Amino acid sequence: MKYNFDEIIDRRGTESVKWDAVNERWGRSDLLPMWVADMDFRTPPFVLNALKKRLEHEVLGYTFACDAWYTSIIEWLKQRHDWNVSREMLTFMPGIVRGLAFAIQCFTEKGDKVMVMPPVYHPFFLVTEKNKRKVVYSPLMLRDSQFYIDFERFRRDVQGCKLLILSNPHNPGGRVWTSEELKQIAEICKENGTLVISDEIHADLTLPSHRHNTFACVSETARMNSLVFMSPSKAFNMPGLASSYCIVENPEIRCQFQEYMEASEFNEGHLFAYLSVAAAYSNGTEWLDQALSYIQDNIDFTDRYLREHMPAISMIRPQASYLIFLDCRKLGLNQEELVSLFVEGAHLALNDGTIFGKEGEGFMRLNVACPRSVLEKALKQLEQAL
Missing domain, CATH: 3.40.640.10 (Type I PLP-dependent aspartate aminotransferase-like (Major domain))
Incomplete structure (x- = not known):
């Protein structure tokens, strides 16, 4: 089966931490969330079907x-x-x-x-x-x-x-x-x-x-x-x-x-x-292999985009996961200014690198487990802010 990871799924109104808690966390609702470590892809159908089947029994x-x-x-x-x-x-x-x-x-x-x-x-x-x-x-x-x-x-x-x-x-x-x-x-x-x-x-x-x-x-x-x-x-x-x-x-x-x-x-x-x-x-091998391939392509896309359009921002290429630690130290901003660039300038909600310890100063964490069109939109917003 060919799975569609380009599909846009509206997660608003589902008590999603990633999407619905943005306003509480940043005090505004116009940010594109690329922070919490879950995916914007549909949960695999074999998982959903197993839960639905169990719900057919009404006890x-x-x-x-x-x-x-x-x-x-x-x-x-x-x-x-x-x-x-x-x-x-x-x-x-x-x-x-x-x-x-x-x-x-x-x-x-x-x-x-x-x-x-x-x-x-x-x-x-x-x-x-x-x-x-x-x-x-x-x-x-x-x-x-x-x-x-x-x-x-x-x-x-x-x-x-x-x-x-x-x-x-x-x-x-x-x-x-x-x-x-x-x-x-x-x-x-x-x-x-x-x-x-x-x-x-x-x-x-x-x-x-x-x-x-x-x-x-x-x-x-x-x-x-x-x-x-x-x-x-x-x-x-x-x-x-x-x-x-x-x-x-x-x-x-x-x-x-x-x-x-x-x-x-x-x-x-x-x-x-x-x-x-x-x-x-029991059923996830094919789905996961396709998801990893898509995530790898998103990582490669991010790397190319940064090199071509924002060379002052580099990335630590992940060997595992869909999370990218962006190295923004060449921008010469303090952490407050860096966060402001992403939030006020690019209208993006990312994880501030310093939440992972003071060693994360100058970094921001980007979640690329999303449709390519969403990732491209986020990177363009960051480019325009820069």
């Missing part, structure tokens, strides 16, 4: 994880990531960020240190702070328009940290960490008694020519000292269903986390949480 009673939830995840991880997992390794979570909060509460105490590597997805440090833990920042290095880990600094900073929250692939930079980099992280963390939480929600959005490396698969050390968080929500555009899962290979760590989750029934999903995952993973 919405209590539910539990169907066998297809387990088997679809197991088969998907094997086929897509060459990872052999078993049923008992899987724990349902009502979202990745909530899962981070649960893990922080489960494995640390108030005042404990938790390390993050900015610029990085801001809930990593916000959730840590709100749970009364101390955030340790170990910044990434930007070299040749890609982010790299400063392992000398990493080794110093991780000392005394109970947890490392790893963005794998990286958000907002779109970096796919190599197996060697992940092995080194695993060894250093093991030496320091630091448990690794690997957020791999963007794993299935790894773009052609790159290969995602699951943290738990790179070495025995990584396998026995990690929790891996995954979800089909980003790849299949269904984050509103809040259906994620955790994979833990180490039996002791797994038992501790599952007991914590079960104590408050955090591991219980809602009616559609299980059905949607099974539908996405």
Whole structure:
């Protein structure tokens, strides 16, 4: 089946954070939203059909994880990531960020240190702070328009940290960490008694020519000292269903986390949480491959447009995901002026780079998971503003 990613779908009036919260966030409604990390593409028909079919039965009673939830995840991880997992390794979570909060509460105490590597997805440090833990920042290095880990600094900073929250692939930079980099992280963390939480929600959005490396698969050390968080929500555009899962290979760590989750029934999903995952993973290969091809074309289009029309703005080319970190430092603007250029001048709603940490100063995050015509319109508005 050929899917149409050029279709314009009006999302206004659906309580969409991306579209309907613009006025609340920016105080105006004339901005083209290119910020929140969901797609403007139609959620795949096989997911919607599974939900519609369930609604044909007119009793919405209590539910539990169907066998297809387990088997679809197991088969998907094997086929897509060459990872052999078993049923008992899987724990349902009502979202990745909530899962981070649960893990922080489960494995640390108030005042404990938790390390993050900015610029990085801001809930990593916000959730840590709100749970009364101390955030340790170990910044990434930007070299040749890609982010790299400063392992000398990493080794110093991780000392005394109970947890490392790893963005794998990286958000907002779109970096796919190599197996060697992940092995080194695993060894250093093991030496320091630091448990690794690997957020791999963007794993299935790894773009052609790159290969995602699951943290738990790179070495025995990584396998026995990690929790891996995954979800089909980003790849299949269904984050509103809040259906994620955790994979833990180490039996002791797994038992501790599952007991914590079960104590408050955090591991219980809602009616559609299980059905949607099974539908996405059982039927999604062709749709996802086409979506990734379209996203890659949008990334290439953005790169060409910037080079030809706005050379003062460059981009960190993502190796995974539809999020582009725009490097605007050559414009010579402070962050307030930069945000004003995008909002007041270009009438665009993007993520301010500094929300990912002070290392994001001079950057803006652009979401290109939209029809090409919308992306072209946004870039033209930015060009005119410049």
